[in-house]
Amino acid sequence: MELAAEAKSLINKIPGISVLDPRISFPYFHTMDPLRITLGVWKLGLSGFETNNIFYKSHGIVPELNATRSITLAFSLGTTRDHVQRLVEGLKDLSDSCLPLQPKREKIFTQISPFESNFHMRLTPREAFFASKMKLKIEDIAGKICGKVICPFPPGIPVLVPGEIITDRAIDYLIKVKGSIISGVEQ
Incomplete structure (x- = not known):
């Protein structure tokens, strides 16, 4: 001690x-x-x-x-x-x-909340979960419908849920936490 x-x-x-x-x-x-x-x-x-x-x-x-x-x-x-x-x-x-x-770095971690105040669901979580899916590169997913729960650990709080429209803010957050365990994605 x-x-x-x-x-x-x-x-x-x-x-x-x-x-x-x-x-x-x-x-x-x-x-x-x-x-x-x-x-x-x-x-x-x-x-x-x-x-x-x-x-x-x-x-x-x-x-x-x-x-x-x-x-x-x-x-x-x-x-x-x-x-x-x-x-x-x-x-x-x-x-x-x-x-x-x-000051020159683009990644400043003072405000990196991935959560949107006005997120949009295109499908219900059930519909999205059972829908056919395709693998895409992270630079190609903005505006697409999420098919899985995307959850980095820590903190263990989902960033995206099935049926939600994937936003640039969520993508930026996932890029910033690269190196953490992120369930629902292939790294």
Whole structure:
């Protein structure tokens, strides 16, 4: 627990990385796991999925969980000070390389909700589910009728349902969460 607290303290000093503070974000939950650290990376213009890939390839670090805007790390009895140093150095490298480029990046994860306030259903979910389907490339699906539930994990909330018209906003979201597990599509 001391190493996790030390890591949080060091990470808080790195520009572009935010550490979730359960006391502020979840004031009514008094039993948050002190061995889990969730880091926000959206200020770097990265998704948690991209961060996971970079960390694994460049530093041999494997986060426990990746999401659209964050990663979660788990500390254990096997975590050493060397692991913490490698983590902090990896985050500094990430900050140094991505923060200057962030305004130029097209992928900014501050508002990436895939949900439309006025979505349109062309068929009922039952009709679409049982209709014949065809495989299309992602660049060819805008305006088509969705035939399956399309659901990235995390968070595990469907982006598209059978019968719904596929929008550019839904496509943009699916592209941004590439690297997550997305049920209903072939990657």
